[in-house]
Amino acid sequence: MGLYRVVAVVSYRRGLKDPEAETIYRDLILRHGYSAVKEVRVGKQFTLLVEAESPERAVNYVKEICDKLMIYNPVIHELYVTIHA
Amino acid sequence: MGLYRVVAVVSYRRGLKDPEAETIYRDLILRHGYSAVKEVRVGKQFTLLVEAESPERAVNYVKEICDKLMIYNPVIHELYVTIHA
Amino acid sequence: MPLSREEIEEIKSILSREPTLEELAMFEAQWSEHCSYKSSRRLLRLLPTAGRNVLIGPGRDAPAVEVFPGVAVVFKIESHNHPSAVDPYNGAATGIGGIVRDILTLGAKPIALLDMLYLGDLRDSRAKWLAKGIVKGISDYGNRIGIPTVAGDTWFDSSFNTQPLVNVACVGIAKTEELVRDRPAPRDAILVIGNPTGRDGLLGSSFASKPLSDNPSEDIGAVQVADPLMEKILIDSILELARKKLVKFVKDLGGGGLTTAVAEVAADFDLGAELRLDRLHLRTELTPLEILVSESQERMMLVVDKEKLADVVAVLEKYDVPRSLIGFFDGSGRIKAYYENKLVADIPAKELAKPRDIWRLSRPPVELVKLLNPVSDIPVVSVAEALDSLLSSPNIASKKWIYEQYDHEVGIRTILKPGFGDAAVLRLDTGDRRGIAVKGDANPRYTAIDPFNGAANSVAECYRNLVAVGSTPVAFVDEPNAGNPEKLEHFWYFEMMVKGIAWMTNELGIPVVGGKVSFYNEDYRGRQVKPTATIVGVGAIEDVGRVKSIDLKHEGSTILVVGTTYPELGGTEYLARVHGIEAGGVPTPRPSSELRNASYIAKLIDDEIALSVHDIGLGGLAVAIAEMAVLSDIGVEIDIEKIPHRGCSRLDEILFSETQARYFIEVKPERVEKALELASALGTTAAVVAKTTGRKFYTVKLGSITVIEKHLDYLRELHEESLRKTMV
Amino acid sequence: MPKIAILKFPGTNCDEDVLKSLREVGREVRAEIVWHKDFRLADGWDAVIVPGGFSYGDWLRAGAIAARSRAVLELPEAAIKSVPVLGICNGFQILVEAGLLRGAFLPNESGRFICRWVRLRVDNPKGPWLSLAKNGDELHMPIAHGEGRYYIEESDYKSITSSSPLIRYLPNDNLNGSSYDIAGVGTEDGYVLGVMPHPERAVNPLLTPRGFKPGGEVIFRSILYSLKSGW
Numbered sequence A, B: 001m002g003l004y005r006v007v008a009v010v011s012y013r014r015g016l017k018d019p020e021a022e023t024i025y026r027d028l029i030l031r032h033g034y035s036a037v038k039e040v041r042v043g044k045q046f047t048l049l050v051e052a053e054s055p056e057r058a059v060n061y062v063k064e065i066c067d068k069l070m071i072y073n074p075v076i077h078e079l080y081v082t083i084h085a
Numbered sequence C: 001m002p003l004s005r006e007e008i009e010e011i012k013s014i015l016s017r018e019p020t021l022e023e024l025a026m027f028e029a030q031w032s033e034h035c036s037y038k039s040s041r042r043l044l045r046l047l048p049t050a051g052r053n054v055l056i057g058p059g060r061d062a063p064a065v066e067v068f069p070g071v072a073v074v075f076k077i078e079s080h081n082h083p084s085a086v087d088p089y090n091g092a093a094t095g096i097g098g099i100v101r102d103i104l105t106l107g108a109k110p111i112a113l114l115d116m117l118y119l120g121d122l123r124d125s126r127a128k129w130l131a132k133g134i135v136k137g138i139s140d141y142g143n144r145i146g147i148p149t150v151a152g153d154t155w156f157d158s159s160f161n162t163q164p165l166v167n168v169a170c171v172g173i174a175k176t177e178e179l180v181r182d183r184p185a186p187r188d189a190i191l192v193i194g195n196p197t198g199r200d201g202l203l204g205s206s207f208a209s210k211p212l213s214d215n216p217s218e219d220i221g222a223v224q225v226a227d228p229l230m231e232k233i234l235i236d237s238i239l240e241l242a243r244k245k246l247v248k249f250v251k252d253l254g255g256g257g258l259t260t261a262v263a264e265v266a267a268d269f270d271l272g273a274e275l276r277l278d279r280l281h282l283r284t285e286l287t288p289l290e291i292l293v294s295e296s297q298e299r300m301m302l303v304v305d306k307e308k309l310a311d312v313v314a315v316l317e318k319y320d321v322p323r324s325l326i327g328f329f330d331g332s333g334r335i336k337a338y339y340e341n342k343l344v345a346d347i348p349a350k351e352l353a354k355p356r357d358i359w360r361l362s363r364p365p366v367e368l369v370k371l372l373n374p375v376s377d378i379p380v381v382s383v384a385e386a387l388d389s390l391l392s393s394p395n396i397a398s399k400k401w402i403y404e405q406y407d408h409e410v411g412i413r414t415i416l417k418p419g420f421g422d423a424a425v426l427r428l429d430t431g432d433r434r435g436i437a438v439k440g441d442a443n444p445r446y447t448a449i450d451p452f453n454g455a456a457n458s459v460a461e462c463y464r465n466l467v468a469v470g471s472t473p474v475a476f477v478d479e480p481n482a483g484n485p486e487k488l489e490h491f492w493y494f495e496m497m498v499k500g501i502a503w504m505t506n507e508l509g510i511p512v513v514g515g516k517v518s519f520y521n522e523d524y525r526g527r528q529v530k531p532t533a534t535i536v537g538v539g540a541i542e543d544v545g546r547v548k549s550i551d552l553k554h555e556g557s558t559i560l561v562v563g564t565t566y567p568e569l570g571g572t573e574y575l576a577r578v579h580g581i582e583a584g585g586v587p588t589p590r591p592s593s594e595l596r597n598a599s600y601i602a603k604l605i606d607d608e609i610a611l612s613v614h615d616i617g618l619g620g621l622a623v624a625i626a627e628m629a630v631l632s633d634i635g636v637e638i639d640i641e642k643i644p645h646r647g648c649s650r651l652d653e654i655l656f657s658e659t660q661a662r663y664f665i666e667v668k669p670e671r672v673e674k675a676l677e678l679a680s681a682l683g684t685t686a687a688v689v690a691k692t693t694g695r696k697f698y699t700v701k702l703g704s705i706t707v708i709e710k711h712l713d714y715l716r717e718l719h720e721e722s723l724r725k726t727m728v
Numbered sequence D: 001m002p003k004i005a006i007l008k009f010p011g012t013n014c015d016e017d018v019l020k021s022l023r024e025v026g027r028e029v030r031a032e033i034v035w036h037k038d039f040r041l042a043d044g045w046d047a048v049i050v051p052g053g054f055s056y057g058d059w060l061r062a063g064a065i066a067a068r069s070r071a072v073l074e075l076p077e078a079a080i081k082s083v084p085v086l087g088i089c090n091g092f093q094i095l096v097e098a099g100l101l102r103g104a105f106l107p108n109e110s111g112r113f114i115c116r117w118v119r120l121r122v123d124n125p126k127g128p129w130l131s132l133a134k135n136g137d138e139l140h141m142p143i144a145h146g147e148g149r150y151y152i153e154e155s156d157y158k159s160i161t162s163s164s165p166l167i168r169y170l171p172n173d174n175l176n177g178s179s180y181d182i183a184g185v186g187t188e189d190g191y192v193l194g195v196m197p198h199p200e201r202a203v204n205p206l207l208t209p210r211g212f213k214p215g216g217e218v219i220f221r222s223i224l225y226s227l228k229s230g231w
């Protein structure tokens, strides 16, 4: 058994509007002249400390939690789960 | 010049009460028996697509944005910037 | 709902040729149930829409009534049931967005929102997830656009577990002469403003016009992310344009998108239009077909006199409103859409806008008899325990957990705030003390058992709520939420609900100035949710300083009950919650008692005899008086023997029957005689039944026997905390 | 007649309420809603109010984007020129994000938006916004916010507690979990003041629920008085 830090990121599916990202990009970043930035996306990050037998199991455990407990809504969100470096 | 995806993660400093993380942990994860989870933290992830000469420059550019435009507030937040894999 | 074969044939004969793909999509969007009312129009004609005060009846995006000379109220109801079933947060939020834009089309200033929520059983995890998301969506959106959510209605029932009903309403005000209602004319410019158009929400109206698929994540087309900031910018800029009289006509780009907006205006004013689709601002590359039918949120169409175009653009510039000039109206009577100089659609506007009515058949379901027969042999239970279980029933318990998440104060007009009055009261700021009352109501259980009488009772309840605060009801809007109109038995419920609404509003003499219809409210197995008739009403108030709240004002007052109690336990919260029975008919609608008792209440308020007023609704007498006591922390003692009744033979019949047309009023002892005199003069039944006490107890007596006695703190905990506890 | 600017951003929604309430309190004032692009301190404003709402949708953090706007970047200048500045709710958040006031804001402890009337106490009133308030005065106003948990580090708190005006929630009414029950805080001279509850909603007794008194009035009366007679 080990302790793993698993990171789950939930963001709007591509193609859907992301008002927060667009506002930050337009009214903050571009307005202040940081024009080398071409796009901004925003997501919510959940970091879970999980006790598991292997990193793979830890990741799957978190994936299951996200699905079953509806931490995200697959209709509108993308979910991306990784183990923390 | 290249295009780099730089990820900036803003999370609450340890020790500050984070009601969202607590609610998810207590009312959702533990209540549904996922007891292998030992801790939950929530943060916001910003992914910026940046045009830069090198990955290092891209990261520094984003760090500068985060500082100058206060994407995070050092009084309450931790900031973590990396290049996307 | 894809077009039927007959409809396609009809389209061919309208065009005298094969339709292009773009044209087919336009017909499909416009002829969807959601946009065209093809199944419902025939029945909706039964509703009384005319009245002395009606400035604009059904037909435009929102109706307008003149509540006081020169003061117009614009209000409307909308459902966002289907979007909320797959994405509760954005679904409910965009429902608010849509209804606000309807109000804006007349240039009225939105001043209040209402949300009528029919949610699933909170013990079900999906139902709870939906409920939380819906409330959060309304809260985040309504709060951000700065319109207070002042009232609503909330109900929980397992039939809504996967398909909740999210009905929202918005109320706006304007000076009558400032309503935006010029006639669009040939050569007027068509501007589309707001969000760039995207693929999100493609054919959303057709989505709302068919049953849910069993895998909700497939319904991507209908999903839209709400953008309250853009909505707020639209509100600010449109109100400025209206104030400066720069626009002739405004229309929401809602269901059916650009197609519906342009076709309806052209059809209504005998115009045609030429559109340049490639000029529209987009968020992603779209085909002309997609541009025509996308239902991206937070967009509006402005019809502008060419001469004023520059002034309009200056205002839009100030607020940074994205915009495009996409064409002009003309006198051709045809909608011609070009994309990069290629004609992609050419349709006669009238035929597009108004499909032929569909004559739907209906049939009462066979189980109906069982639901309507009186329930006999109801076991005798402890009424004291029954009271606890009613006060903590999520349908009756305080909705504080919900309405405290809504900014109900912004605008500084909210005189009677949620939880304090039977209706919310807003001042109008017309330089005097005038105001309006608003409330929305429905009882899904009543309408599921008996749609005609149930819907009539929704109207009556809304009416009483408006009367109880001291307003004169002026107008209603309605929203029947039904199942699949292609199914005879589902359509029967719709038909009976509309007839019930029509009958009761006619009896009460209050017009139904507008509304919305929602069909296909089924779960994935094709079972309809409890059909529900939601009514929102507006009442006029001369002096907001004299409105009545439900909380008791003094110790040592006298409490009167108005109206006779009948043994009507069928369909009640008591029968459902305590005995698990949802049948037995529903309480009889009593329009003449409603009218009589309402004028009595109005008189008592006018003559400053009533200190507080509460209508008696869900849970009956026992619950209504408990709510008054708990809110004020003043004890009450009620004697059942004194309650005027006819035919009641059991305690529970008196205490929990939901007989219509009843109220409690608190009166100073020295005014009781006057109150009773007035009652007999008006032919109203009123009787002294209770008094307020210095003890913090709720006491029910039967003569000298104490039947129930509970501490107010205990009851308050049940009433105020039950919903919050189930929500975590 | 003194001139008060009510600063408006995309998403500001209490601007008209502030204007209405100012006018209700005193006729002798020229208050104007100023769109942020048009705001110039040099236009001779005698006081500036940054009202509540959700500037720029409150994206990123409440008040964060407006705090970096040109209009707000002019406000430190106001402080130097002794022009009084009041931030209400989102306005307070903007002033904090802009560094004009100390501290930071976190989401309410309940994790939910909350709209409710609360009881407050004034400590150490000074400056133009509280000139008519007395130490220990109890004021009632409604709150309406989702990110209203004021946070301040202990050392910072110690440095302001004796010198700056503070408005605190009475202990049972600290619904969002603010440090030291802080609902409002001013600069040492009290020229700049931020309050989380809404004084403009607590001016008229008709809008005040049972058991409460309209406690916002004193702030508006104070500024009108101060601009006329000094403080």
Ligand SMILES: Nc1ncnc2c1ncn2[C@@H]1O[C@H](COP(=O)(O)OP(=O)(O)O)[C@@H](O)[C@H]1O
Pocket: C114, C115, C116, C117, C149, C150, C151, C152, C153, C154, C395, C396, C399, C402, C403, C417, C418, C419, C420, C421, C422, C423, C424, C441, C465, C615, C617, C618
């Ligand atoms: N979803 C909601 N949103 C806002 N306010 C609500 C909601 N549901 C109920 N309320 C408010 O709670 C109070 C009690 O509502 P309700 O039980 O429907 O009263 P009544 O039985 O008199 O119709 C009212 O002030 C009502 O406006």
Ligand SMILES: [Mg+2]
Pocket: C422, C465, C615, C616, C617
């Ligand atoms: Mg009522």
